[in-house]
Amino acid sequence: MSEYFSEKRKLRKYAWFLAYLLAYILIFEFLIPPGRILPGPSLVLESFPSLQMHYGFLKNALYTTSGIYLSMVLAYGLIWLFRVWVTGLLLRAKDFLESIRLFRYLTAISFITIYIYWFPVSNLSEILFTFLLALGYLLNVISRDLGKVKRSYIEPFIALKKEDSFLYKNIYWQSVKPSLFSSLQRLNIRLWSIVLFFEYVKAYMGIGNIYRLALSFNDISGLVAISVLSGLIIALGEYVLKLLKRKVITWEI
Amino acid sequence: MAENDFILKAEKISKRYISPAGALSIIGETGFEVLKGELLTILGPPASGKSTLLKILAGIETPDSGSVTYGQFQEVKTDAAFIPSEPSALPWLSVEENIRLGMRAGQEQDTETVRKFTQAVGLNGYEKHIPANKSTGFRFRIALARAMAMEPKLILMDDPLRELLPERKMDYYKLIRQIMSKGDFGVLWATTDITGAMLISDRILLQEQKSGRIVREFHPAKRSTAGIPVDDEFFGMRAEIELFFYS
Numbered sequence: 001m002s003e004y005f006s007e008k009r010k011l012r013k014y015a016w017f018l019a020y021l022l023a024y025i026l027i028f029e030f031l032i033p034p035g036r037i038l039p040g041p042s043l044v045l046e047s048f049p050s051l052q053m054h055y056g057f058l059k060n061a062l063y064t065t066s067g068i069y070l071s072m073v074l075a076y077g078l079i080w081l082f083r084v085w086v087t088g089l090l091l092r093a094k095d096f097l098e099s100i101r102l103f104r105y106l107t108a109i110s111f112i113t114i115y116i117y118w119f120p121v122s123n124l125s126e127i128l129f130t131f132l133l134a135l136g137y138l139l140n141v142i143s144r145d146l147g148k149v150k151r152s153y154i155e156p157f158i159a160l161k162k163e164d165s166f167l168y169k170n171i172y173w174q175s176v177k178p179s180l181f182s183s184l185q186r187l188n189i190r191l192w193s194i195v196l197f198f199e200y201v202k203a204y205m206g207i208g209n210i211y212r213l214a215l216s217f218n219d220i221s222g223l224v225a226i227s228v229l230s231g232l233i234i235a236l237g238e239y240v241l242k243l244l245k246r247k248v249i250t251w252e253i
Numbered sequence: 254m255a256e257n258d259f260i261l262k263a264e265k266i267s268k269r270y271i272s273p274a275g276a277l278s279i280i281g282e283t284g285f286e287v288l289k290g291e292l293l294t295i296l297g298p299p300a301s302g303k304s305t306l307l308k309i310l311a312g313i314e315t316p317d318s319g320s321v322t323y324g325q326f327q328e329v330k331t332d333a334a335f336i337p338s339e340p341s342a343l344p345w346l347s348v349e350e351n352i353r354l355g356m357r358a359g360q361e362q363d364t365e366t367v368r369k370f371t372q373a374v375g376l377n378g379y380e381k382h383i384p385a386n387k388s389t390g391f392r393f394r395i396a397l398a399r400a401m402a403m404e405p406k407l408i409l410m411d412d413p414l415r416e417l418l419p420e421r422k423m424d425y426y427k428l429i430r431q432i433m434s435k436g437d438f439g440v441l442w443a444t445t446d447i448t449g450a451m452l453i454s455d456r457i458l459l460q461e462q463k464s465g466r467i468v469r470e471f472h473p474a475k476r477s478t479a480g481i482p483v484d485d486e487f488f489g490m491r492a493e494i495e496l497f498f499y500s
Contacts, residue, residue: 152340155308156341160355170354251345
């Protein structure tokens with residue numbers, strides 16, 4: 001029954017998307033003079049080939065995409081490799097982590113500009129930046145969810161006097177895995193937003209840098225075309241992460 | 254009674270919590286023994302400190318004062334296995350893996366032992382099933398098999414069947430008595446279920462809500478193979494316990 005309703009909801013979502021698309025075509029192709037607010041769909045379609053010609057879109061898209069997903073894989077892999085230590089450390093360092101959360105009032109621009117000031121412009125520095133963001137985000141998710149692990153899962157093993165490392169690996173880590181995988185989907189969107197902004201400010205390479213160039217040329221149809229293509233890449237990334245979660249996580253806490 | 258007949262001896266256990274309103278006594282000096290092969294029930298109204306007492310005995314919480322001693326036997330055994338009030342079967346592991354996780358290091362690969370315990374709790378054929386979305390009863394069976402696989406001297410049960418309907422509970426009461434007849438461990442059960450306690454316990458200790466102390470001891474009628482006689486004596490004892498509960 002619930003599957004039926006979720007299918008229906010999905011269909012409604014697609015119907016709304018088609019309605020938005022149709023409205024966009026009607027308004028900006030036929031009603032409003034082109035270029036005033038948004039370019040007409042025909043202009044955007046014409047811009048796709050020129051994105052590659054004028055801005056080298058493919059190379060830049062590959063640069064940003066590989067940087068983001070490589071960083072995510074590295075961050076998750078590192079946490080997985082040291083999961084026993086990470087779990088133990090995060091459980092013991094609650095006060096320290098609370099104090100770090102005070103920095104949330106500093107906006108992304110503060111970190112981006114200071115980071116660019118510290119590190120020279122290079123591919124590696126961008127990957128390191130994205131990796132640190134992903135690592136920090138995932139550690140924050142784990143630390144938050146460790147507090148929610150059910151006592152009823154832990155207590156039988158404390159009674160058996162199992163070692164802490166046993167609890168960290170077999171109970172705590174497994175308990176936070178579902179929300180960790182869900183958080184990868186949120187991380188996907190957040191990383192894209194921050195990394196594009198980072199590239200925009202850094203003015204070196206990547207989709208963010210193309211945004212900056214297109215804006216400097218007042219290329220509104222180019223801007224819309226970049227948005228559509230990067231949106232598609234982000235959606236594809238989210239779809240893959242969702243599939244991965246469905247394959248790996250078969251339980252909910 | 255010989256010195257080594259007890260599985261567990263709790264002496265003068267007390268526990269207080271500090272709340273904003275001041276120190277709150279959960280368990281006031283209390284003590285008792287659990288004997289070999291015995292099913293001892295601690296019966297008390299909600300919030301009388303039963304769970305805290307069980308957690309102290311399991312080594313999960315530490316008492317403010319008093320001591321917990323487990324009897325010394327020839328066989329190498331785990332002191333106590335603890336079954337919490339909420340389902341404790343891990344939803345990311347199969348029935349079989351849940352049981353293995355509780356086994357002693359080096360024994361986890363012993364398929365025969367796993368099969369023995371799944372059979373004992375009526376889960377044979379379900380070894381590969383995942384407990385997520387299964388009933389409370391199913392998850393209780395896993396918790397029970399895992400507890401037994403630890404080869405404990407004592408199984409501490411913190412009312413894991415409280416969510417079940419009374420008619421469903423009977424099946425599990427029978428199961429507990431059945432596995433006890435085959436093993437040489439004791440069971441200490443904390444519950445609010447008066448009828449259940451009278452039907453399966455060898456001894457009942459009443460825990461008072463206000464002081465958290467054990468204040469009375471009851472000995473339900475001797476069990477026969479046909480079960481326990483539900484007669485005037487049974488109802489008389491039940492009325493006495495109810496009076497204590499609701500007064």
